[in-house]
Amino acid sequence: MNAYAEFARAFAPRLDAVLFETDSGERYTYVDLERETARVASSLVRLGLQAGDRVAAQIDKSPQGIFLYLGCLRAGLIFLPLNTAYQKGELGYFIGDAEPRVVVCRPAMHETFRGLVQPWMTLMTLDEHGQGTFTDALAGGATTFAPAEVADDTVAVLIYTSGTTGRSKGAMVTHGNLVSNGRTLRDYWRFTDGDALIHALPVFHVHGLFVALHTVLLAGAKILFHRRFDPAAILKDLPRATAMMGVPTFYVRLLQEPGLTREAVAHMRLFVSGSAPLLLDTFTEWQQRTGHTILERYGMSEAGMITSNPYVGERRGGTVGFPLPGIEVRVRDGERVCATGEPGGIEIRGPNVFAGYWRMPDKTKEEFTADGWFRTGDVGQWSADGYLSIVGRAKDLIISGGYNVYPKEIELVIDSLPGVVESAVVGIPHPDFGEAVAAAVVKAKDSTLDETAVIAHVKSQIANYKVPKRVAFLADLPRNAMGKVQKNVLRERLAKDFS
Numbered sequence: 001m002n003a004y005a006e007f008a009r010a011f012a013p014r015l016d017a018v019l020f021e022t023d024s025g026e027r028y029t030y031v032d033l034e035r036e037t038a039r040v041a042s043s044l045v046r047l048g049l050q051a052g053d054r055v056a057a058q059i060d061k062s063p064q065g066i067f068l069y070l071g072c073l074r075a076g077l078i079f080l081p082l083n084t085a086y087q088k089g090e091l092g093y094f095i096g097d098a099e100p101r102v103v104v105c106r107p108a109m110h111e112t113f114r115g116l117v118q119p120w121m122t123l124m125t126l127d128e129h130g131q132g133t134f135t136d137a138l139a140g141g142a143t144t145f146a147p148a149e150v151a152d153d154t155v156a157v158l159i160y161t162s163g164t165t166g167r168s169k170g171a172m173v174t175h176g177n178l179v180s181n182g183r184t185l186r187d188y189w190r191f192t193d194g195d196a197l198i199h200a201l202p203v204f205h206v207h208g209l210f211v212a213l214h215t216v217l218l219a220g221a222k223i224l225f226h227r228r229f230d231p232a233a234i235l236k237d238l239p240r241a242t243a244m245m246g247v248p249t250f251y252v253r254l255l256q257e258p259g260l261t262r263e264a265v266a267h268m269r270l271f272v273s274g275s276a277p278l279l280l281d282t283f284t285e286w287q288q289r290t291g292h293t294i295l296e297r298y299g300m301s302e303a304g305m306i307t308s309n310p311y312v313g314e315r316r317g318g319t320v321g322f323p324l325p326g327i328e329v330r331v332r333d334g335e336r337v338c339a340t341g342e343p344g345g346i347e348i349r350g351p352n353v354f355a356g357y358w359r360m361p362d363k364t365k366e367e368f369t370a371d372g373w374f375r376t377g378d379v380g381q382w383s384a385d386g387y388l389s390i391v392g393r394a395k396d397l398i399i400s401g402g403y404n405v406y407p408k409e410i411e412l413v414i415d416s417l418p419g420v421v422e423s424a425v426v427g428i429p430h431p432d433f434g435e436a437v438a439a440a441v442v443k444a445k446d447s448t449l450d451e452t453a454v455i456a457h458v459k460s461q462i463a464n465y466k467v468p469k470r471v472a473f474l475a476d477l478p479r480n481a482m483g484k485v486q487k488n489v490l491r492e493r494l495a496k497d498f499s
Contacts, residue, residue: 188308
């Protein structure tokens with residue numbers, strides 16, 4: 001099935017209805033969506049792209065960026081969204097690994113990408129207002145386009161996830177993955193064509209691009225489209241919205257607004273939180289302040305959404321609820337299934353699970369069990385009545401403000417700094433971001449390095465959300481008898497030092 005064709009079949013009765021109302025006053029209907037995605041699809045095919053070719057995009061959030069994504073699905077092309085915080089070194093790897101035929105970037109990044117693309121790649125620009133050479137290229141595109149015929153297991157999107165070795169992996173998400181997960185969420189969270197969703201999430205990862213968008217398309221609903229998160233603007237939209245999806249940081253910052261009252265959210269039916277752990281204090285304060293209980297769920301790039309607290313029933317703080325319909329979840333310690341309350345590795349199976357890692361067959365094989373379950377790398381445990389709690393993450397993954405941060409990548413950058421003997425990076429609790437990146441550094445005896453210098457060096461090399469918020473200098477890193485750095489000990493120490 002072509003995912004776009006399935007979306008279009010669902011919203012067909014709503015063609016004249018508004019899909020997007022933007023924060024700048026623009027309105028786009030489903031008719032506009034059909035026309036603009038056809039122009040994208042036909043223009044890319046006119047450039048010579050064929051089914052399976054990749055289209056990379058590092059662009060600011062805009063309706064035209066959404067049309068680009070959906071047009072790629074319509075044409076059977078593989079869309080590659082790139083975080084707008086990625087810098088030259090990171091982008092060079094993605095372009096070299098995915099080998100996209102077309103790259104669309106922000107105007108400010110044009111010169112950077114010129115040094116990264118190959119002669120056979122087409123480079124175009126698109127700004128947050130929907131203008132650029134990409135828009136110019138659409139001028140002659142046809143306004144009708146029959147969706148490409150693709151199988152359920154045809155790759156639709158490449159989502160790159162960082163690895164503990166520093167080498168990112170491209171998760172191959174299929175058309176079938178997108179449709180099955182979107183339908184499940186639409187039904188489980190009871191979205192209808194009467195809903196209006198506040199969408200202030202970025203659209204370069206699964207939360208904003210898949211969860212918030214596909215659910216709406218499959219319901220024929222409306223999106224109140226915010227290019228970025230602004231608490232005052234969100235508060236202004238609450239009275240005409242019915243639902244909101246956000247990361248914990250959204251809720252923390254909204255709670256700081258005096259205008260957040262029960263009256264302000266009286267029209268709302270659903271608040272969803274994900275991409276990072278929601279602190280129990282935030283969960284409770286929101287409940288007391290608004291009378292609404294945030295619904296927390298659990299997902300990942302490789303599988304979309306996996307579990308969710310119930311729409312009807314107890315939404316339990318500190319948990320991510322139950323497996324979604326059609327999705328199996330088990331918790332194991334090695335080959336042994338864990339008992340209630342016992343932590344273990346979370347493994348999953350279902351139509352939402354990705355096809356594997358791009359050009360990494362050995363890594364793909366390694367991450368699946370012999371009986372076909374995907375190892376998520378997260379550690380969880382079941383309650384007696386079936387709620388799943390995420391109690392840790394294998395390989396020390398940090399989730400800061402909804403973004404995945406892998407310590408090894410940052411450690412390599414810090415270790416390259418003259419005067420550094422070694423470093424270790426951990427996540428420590430943070431009231432706004434859920435977790436903050438913190439680094440412990442052992443420096444040479446004659447080194448004059450300080451916290452400011454280390455942070456500046458890292459900031460010049462990688463995306464800002466990966467940069468340590470604090471740096472501690474230690475004489476030695478804590479190690480066990482085997483010489484392995486004890487990150488649990490280090491995490492406790494830094495959390496105490498920086499509290």
